[in-house]
Amino acid sequence: MKHSFRVYAKHTVLHLILISGVLVMIFPFIWGISTSFKDMREVLSSPFSLIPKRFTFVNYRNVVSSIPILRFFINSLIVSVSITVSQLITCSFSAYAFSRLKFPFRDGLFYILLGTMMIPQHVIMIPVYIILNFFRLIDTYAAMIIPFISSAFGTFLLRQFFLTIPRELEEAATLDGCGHLCFLFRIMLPLARPILATLAIFTFMWSWNNYLWPLIVTNRIEIRTLQYGLAMFKEEGGLNWGQLMAGTTIATIPILVIFLAAQKQFIKGITLTGLREG
Amino acid sequence: MKATRHYHAADLRRAFLLILPTYLILFVFIIIPIFFAFYLSFNKWNLLGSMKFVGLSNYRKLVQMEEFWKALINTFYYSFITVPLGICISLALALLLNTKIKGLAFYRTAYFMPVMTSVVASAFIWQWIFQSQNGILNYIFGFIGLGPLSWLNEPKGIFTVIFESLGLSIPRWLGGPSVTLVAISIMSIWKNTGYYMIIFLAGLQNIPKTLYEAAEIDGAGPVKRFFSITIPILSPTTFFVLIMAVIVSFQVFEQVAVTTQGGPLNSSLVLVYFIYERAFKFLEVGYASSAAYILFVIVIVLTYFQVKILGRRVHYA
Numbered sequence: 001m002k003h004s005f006r007v008y009a010k011h012t013v014l015h016l017i018l019i020s021g022v023l024v025m026i027f028p029f030i031w032g033i034s035t036s037f038k039d040m041r042e043v044l045s046s047p048f049s050l051i052p053k054r055f056t057f058v059n060y061r062n063v064v065s066s067i068p069i070l071r072f073f074i075n076s077l078i079v080s081v082s083i084t085v086s087q088l089i090t091c092s093f094s095a096y097a098f099s100r101l102k103f104p105f106r107d108g109l110f111y112i113l114l115g116t117m118m119i120p121q122h123v124i125m126i127p128v129y130i131i132l133n134f135f136r137l138i139d140t141y142a143a144m145i146i147p148f149i150s151s152a153f154g155t156f157l158l159r160q161f162f163l164t165i166p167r168e169l170e171e172a173a174t175l176d177g178c179g180h181l182c183f184l185f186r187i188m189l190p191l192a193r194p195i196l197a198t199l200a201i202f203t204f205m206w207s208w209n210n211y212l213w214p215l216i217v218t219n220r221i222e223i224r225t226l227q228y229g230l231a232m233f234k235e236e237g238g239l240n241w242g243q244l245m246a247g248t249t250i251a252t253i254p255i256l257v258i259f260l261a262a263q264k265q266f267i268k269g270i271t272l273t274g275l276r277e278g
Numbered sequence: 279m280k281a282t283r284h285y286h287a288a289d290l291r292r293a294f295l296l297i298l299p300t301y302l303i304l305f306v307f308i309i310i311p312i313f314f315a316f317y318l319s320f321n322k323w324n325l326l327g328s329m330k331f332v333g334l335s336n337y338r339k340l341v342q343m344e345e346f347w348k349a350l351i352n353t354f355y356y357s358f359i360t361v362p363l364g365i366c367i368s369l370a371l372a373l374l375l376n377t378k379i380k381g382l383a384f385y386r387t388a389y390f391m392p393v394m395t396s397v398v399a400s401a402f403i404w405q406w407i408f409q410s411q412n413g414i415l416n417y418i419f420g421f422i423g424l425g426p427l428s429w430l431n432e433p434k435g436i437f438t439v440i441f442e443s444l445g446l447s448i449p450r451w452l453g454g455p456s457v458t459l460v461a462i463s464i465m466s467i468w469k470n471t472g473y474y475m476i477i478f479l480a481g482l483q484n485i486p487k488t489l490y491e492a493a494e495i496d497g498a499g500p501v502k503r504f505f506s507i508t509i510p511i512l513s514p515t516t517f518f519v520l521i522m523a524v525i526v527s528f529q530v531f532e533q534v535a536v537t538t539q540g541g542p543l544n545s546s547l548v549l550v551y552f553i554y555e556r557a558f559k560f561l562e563v564g565y566a567s568s569a570a571y572i573l574f575v576i577v578i579v580l581t582y583f584q585v586k587i588l589g590r591r592v593h594y595a
Binding site for chain 1: 301311314380381385389390396468535554567581
């Protein structure tokens with residue numbers, strides 16, 4: 001009895017500490033969301049109340065009518081989906097070559113690939129801008145998409161998984177008249193579904209949340225992504241706090257939904273690789 | 279391995295086609311740029327006219343410029359605040375969660391939520407919290423009798439402010455990082471803790487339970503068990519998190535770009551923001567590239583020394 005009481009007391013204290021931590025982590029979100037449902041007067045008069053006295057959608061309506069936020073949303077979707085889909089394809093291809101084919105300089109090429117993962121994006125942003133400018137791509141969707149349609153990280157992640165798939169499977173498939181491409185699409189990729197999901201989720205999250213790149217390579221308002229679009233409007237003083245929080249909520253919801261739906265893949269992705277790109 | 283020197287022509291063609299897209303991207307957007315940046319750093323160019331080779335002059339100008347040193351010092355401050363605090367908090371949380379406690383999944387989700395959120399969104403929310411009037415942080419500070427601070431608009435050093443509130447004054451060079459930089463650091467710690475926590479948790483779960491049981495039988499108390507089992511076996515994980523946290527901290531940009539743009543009085547100016555401003559606002563491309571290369575060298579040197587020095591003392595399970 002005495003022992004179990006001690007365990008119980010210990011766990012209560014643990015829970016108390018952890019829950020206060022949760023409050024620190026979650027509170028900013030709750031407060032932001034609550035602010036987005038208050039009208040302007042209430043935002044100023046009682047900014048700290050968590051439950052709006054007069055629940056209103058006016059901020060959402062205003063943010064949709066005063067800035068092209070739906071356009072930004074669609075732009076973010078176009079950019080993130082294009083990047084994610086093309087990375088899944090290109091990285092599967094290169095990972096397959098590195099894990100299943102023999103070719104000259106294979107190891108050397110793979111080391112180069114690993115080496116490029118060490119180079120910080122901020123160090124090369126100027127030359128990449130110049131290169132995109134050289135191809136007349138500045139201020140287009142392509143400028144936001146093309147530099148990221150493949151990645152060393154994705155190739156590395158998928159290769160590690162492909163290497164764990166037994167060779168016997170390949171031999172059996174060859175005997176059945178299944179060539180390389182058939183083997184990749186019919187056997188490897190279906191087996192790799194969980195790891196592909198991990199790569200997809202992280203790539204999508206990274207490109208959805210990316211602010212630096214759209215900031216550098218785009219100018220026209222029509223092709224701005226959500227993150228950049230919102231930041232610009234805040235800077236120009238075009239929005240009040242309630243509207244800003246409404247916009248922030250709109251920009252965050254897709255990611256939170258994906259995260260809550262696919263948590264396992266997230267946790268696995270991080271523990272597998274310590275993901276650097278995120 | 280040496281015996282397999284002959285390749286099938288069909289395999290070669292296939293391999294070439296399969297890796298082509300990835301290498302094209304890596305080559306054009308990472309490998310060429312890293313050399314190109316090096317070349318640019320020795321030139322004077324405004325993106326429009328013709329490039330002029332100026333040798334080391336960009337670097338010379340850089341070390342003579344007060345603003346650059348300010349950015350460098352601020353970046354070091356930011357790293358000194360966010361890395362140790364971030365690691366301690368996330369390790370503590372991971373240890374608490376690694377106790378067969380109920381609701382692990384809930385806590386993990388909650389702590390991970392800030393990681394998912396974009397920097398822009400979290401910066402907006404925190405600016406709302408940090409407001410000097412109507413900000414909830416100052417409201418809470420008011421309760422415990424501390425004066426309102428203009429968190430994101432206070433160039434004074436944090437120590438200066440603390441001593442001033444006690445009625446003392448200290449020399450300026452002892453003032454420490456500005457209040458604004460501290461506020462930005464708090465925001466970053468909030469955002470990254472959950473991420474490192476997950477990595478620590480995975481490391482902790484890999485420690486075999488039998489080790490603890492054996493130590494307990496030998497009469498080792500919880501403190502002894504922590505220092506002679508947990509800490510040494512967790513060291514590769516800690517080492518990994520440390521390297522990553524330092525590298526990430528040297529690349530801080532978005533938090534600053536969204537909230538303060540380096541101000542007030544350059545008190546939150548960091549290295550990457552300096553590079554960005556020089557390149558894309560003032561069009562001093564060569565000059566910005568020399569600063570970018572200094573960042574590159576710092577990151578590489580830090581990684582190297584950490585691997586070299588810490589690597590020897592790390593226990594690999």
